[in-house]
Amino acid sequence: MFTKKFILIIFLSAGLSLMSFIQSVPSKDNKVEDAFSSNFLENEDKGIVVLELFTSQGCSSCPPADILLNEVKNEYPENVFVLSYHVDYWNYIGWADPFSKKEFTDKQSNYNRKFNYPGNYTPQLVVNGKEHFVGSNRAKVKGSIDKYSGNNVVNELIFRELNREGAKINFNYEIKGKTDNNTVRAILLLNERVTEVKRGENRQRTLTNSNIVIAEKEINIVNKRASGFIRIPNSVKRDEKVTLMLLVENDKSNIIGAVKTTI
DSSP states (O other): OHHHHHHHHHHHHHHHHHHHHHHHSOOTTOHHHHHHHHHHHHHSOOOOEEEEEEEOTTOTTSHHHHHHHHHHHHHOTTTEEEEEEEOSTTGGGSOOOTTOOHHHHHHHHHHHHHTTOSSOOSSEEEETTTEEEETTOHHHHHHHHHHHHTSOOSSEEEEEEEEEETTEEEEEEEEESOOTTOEEEEEEEEEEEEEEEOSSTTTTEEEEEEEEEEEEEEEEOSSSEEEEEEEOOTTSOTTOOEEEEEEEEOTTSOEEEEEEEEO
């Protein structure tokens, strides 16, 4: 009787060990490993990705890039920073882009001199101030997001306080990390505007533009805790939402820090 009980106990123990071993072995389709990897990636800190699109309502090849950048904005709300700079050199065709500024054309020219590229083009997408390509190239946009999301953030930016006084936004912020020779760029974005284009290459089209740069100023870094302000242009309607971004640039115009908040 003792022998039978002893044998039964051994058999049950072996069975439990075998079940434990089977449960610990990943399935052939790696569902256990995939689930773990997914959770890990969602929780880890991601590097910043700043996408600066140079575009125009007067450019017939720009709407696909505008649409793609809006998709990216919605899909990556945390670590991807999307900006649309409307240039002015397409205005002569017959439609004056209401958001275009010569300063934005000059900014694009400065980038292209840095890249040793012969001239401006639209839609041009600049990533973290380090590289550029055609802004409607979905594969390159996705690749650049994956690439720079894996990098460490050099300067962490934090909003400490923010308030709006009429058409003026006041903000306090803090920068972490070394700031030698770096500058802060304060940028105000109009979250979205729908425009019916009457003339030019996009005549009779209704265009939706997102994260339109409507104001920008450079701030020299004196202290790691500082304050600033930026004004909301009269062109912004009362019910339209705006976003404030702060970017940190080094002396090579590479973007190494960023923060944003919707107002």
